[in-house]
Amino acid sequence: MKRYLILLASAMLAPAAMASTPVNINTADAPALAQALDGVGLAKAKAIVAWREANGSFESADQLSEVKGIGASLVDRNREFIQVDGGKAAKTTKTPVAKARAGKARAVDNDD
Numbered sequence: 001m002k003r004y005l006i007l008l009a010s011a012m013l014a015p016a017a018m019a020s021t022p023v024n025i026n027t028a029d030a031p032a033l034a035q036a037l038d039g040v041g042l043a044k045a046k047a048i049v050a051w052r053e054a055n056g057s058f059e060s061a062d063q064l065s066e067v068k069g070i071g072a073s074l075v076d077r078n079r080e081f082i083q084v085d086g087g088k089a090a091k092t093t094k095t096p097v098a099k100a101r102a103g104k105a106r107a108v109d110n111d112d
Contacts, residue, residue, distance in 0.1 A: 024083040025064065026057045037078045044069050058084050 023036035025048060033045035040048070044067075051067045058064065061082040064075050075082070 022081050022083055024085075025061075026052065026084055036081060037074075039074045039077060040070075060084065 021036045023032060025033065028036070030042060030045035030049050033048055034040055034042045037045075047067050047069055048064065052058065055066075061075050061079050061084070062072075064070050064082070065072050
């Protein structure tokens, strides 16, 4: 019985472990993006490719949030697997929202 439970647990965890693999968002096609990124199906992957074709290469992982249907939480969830140049992980840039939050935090700190 123990053997079956271990087999069942490993079978359930295997897809999650294989779901996110490093992918270059500037060169991958839609099926590769959909397979590699957690929470990205074929429709979102096609939107990523369409954005790239219309606007040029992505410079950072955060720039993915400019694609319709891709939010900051999805980018954060996949950040370690997103590549923009060769084998390097995508750099983090402060988005306008992140900059606003940082400014707000400083303003609160200065109210002492």
